[in-house]
Amino acid sequence: MREIEELTSLEMVEKFIKKHHLSFLYISRTNCSVCHALLPQVRNLMNQFPLIQLGHINADNVNEIAGYFSVFTVPALFLFVDGKEYVREARFVHLDQFKEKIKKIYDLYTLNDSK
Template identity: 50%
Template sequence: MRKVNELTTLKMVEEFLENHELSFLYVSTPECSTCHAILPKLRELLDHYPLIHLGHIDACKVEEVAGKFLILTAPIMLFMIDQKEYLREDRYVRFDRLKEKLEQIYEMYTR
């Protein structure tokens, strides 16, 4: 299963994005049961995309992340290429659609 990088400060988030061309940020809160259910599914999905690095942010510990990425709810998933957002999914994720979108972007990028 995909390794998760725990990002505990906004500086760590920014460095993570700078150091990885393909980044997937997963923002959650500790009391969110949906957040806990989605993360294992996301890790499993990302196993198919070896160039994508996964970072996890606890929005309660890194409160500034909400303002930086315009986050209004948790969980939120952001797929970034060269620090630019290409895909955003929130609370009610349909993994079949997420996989299709991710596949299209990943294929175009890796050609």
């Protein structure tokens, strides 16, 4: 399973998104059972997309993250391409649909990147 970089401040999150062409953020809370159940499944799914860099934020430790991204519920999943948000899912994530959204963007990005 791939490693997820633990982001512990808003500044780290901003740098992470700017640093990577393809970046994925998983926002959770400590006592969220859905968050803990979904994270391993998402990590496993993201193995199919090795160019996407993975980041995790515990909203209990980075209080301002909810306001920054307008997150009202967790888990919240984001995919950024060159700093721009392309995919946002929250709470009840249908992994098959989520995978298809990621795959379309990933395939377009890698196709354009190889030209």
